[in-house]
Amino acid sequence: MSRIAVMGSAFNPPSLGHKDVVEQALKHCDQVWLVPAFRHAWGKSMAPYPQRCEMVKQFVEDIADPRVSLCAIEHEIASDKPVYSFDLLAALQTRIQPDDQLLLVIGPDNAAAFDKFYRASDIRQRWQLLVVKERISVRSTKIRTALQQHKSITGMTTPSVADFLATHPVYGGTTL
Template identity: 40%
Template sequence: MQPSPLQCFAAGQDEPAPQRFALAVYGGAFDPPHAGHASVICRALETSEQVLVVPSYRHADAKRMADFDLRCAWVERLAARFGDRVRCCSLERELGADGRVIYSVDLLSCLAERYGLPGERLALVIGEDNLTRLKTFHRAAELRQRFGLVVADEEMTVHSSAIRAMIAAGQAIPEAWQLPEIQADMTIYRSAM
């Protein structure tokens, strides 16, 4: 299946247009990261000087996830394949230390401040499925007004939940879904489910 065309939206704009961002921010559980995530990172690099991959500190729906430090280590290994333009960012641990929910707009605001960048130079990376529900995001109007948006679908549809279930059931994971960088660690899901 071919991914949808890459779409970029400037801050405050409703129509896609070619953009170049200083920083693209790709958040998710990454529990575990897989080849679909790698394809999104690759596509985000087409529009941005640097991509920060940000593992969720806690799941919005209070679902259990693999240890945060382990997921960060996995993302760091994945990022290494792209060189110095892709990095893991563990900022959500700091932002969520007091137990509060971490919203995309707050994460991007903090990153803009720390990197000394105007909001329009940052973009949130989402899949096309999230584009239709973007208006339901916390402070959605502020998010769209202040920050850019990169809509980059995975080149293959892979779900981390399917990978976890297959491992728990003792089934082989299709090779195309796997990331060799983390394959040895996947046994944690055998006992976790």
């Protein structure tokens, strides 16, 4: 039996805050699957999906732990509507072994508002929640703002993601 942490996020771009969440999840699970949102449930504007998937791929390579992987599935289950956590977990459930266990990774802000999630009670009945702490307050917004202002993003994301952003002006500016 494997315990698989499912970490859905915009990853717009991946940050060291995301990396800390991965490290926390690895203490409780055998694997961590990073799932970039195809269409955000709350309508957030995001960089194109293929670019965010590439950044997550680079992020995973920097983490260099075989238990962490990119799981680019949302484009397969998305239609014209957002993919909700319930839909994601249901789709992933069909792709794992019957005795494997999925855990939805959420932070304290989502834990406090979890009852507002689409089919929250169904999620609680079928899967487990893994609530992590926000120990590093480096958010994607901070990286995007720094790039737009041509400021350094050193110490905000992993080296390969920073290199990708330096050569792909996804957010309107580049500075390492």
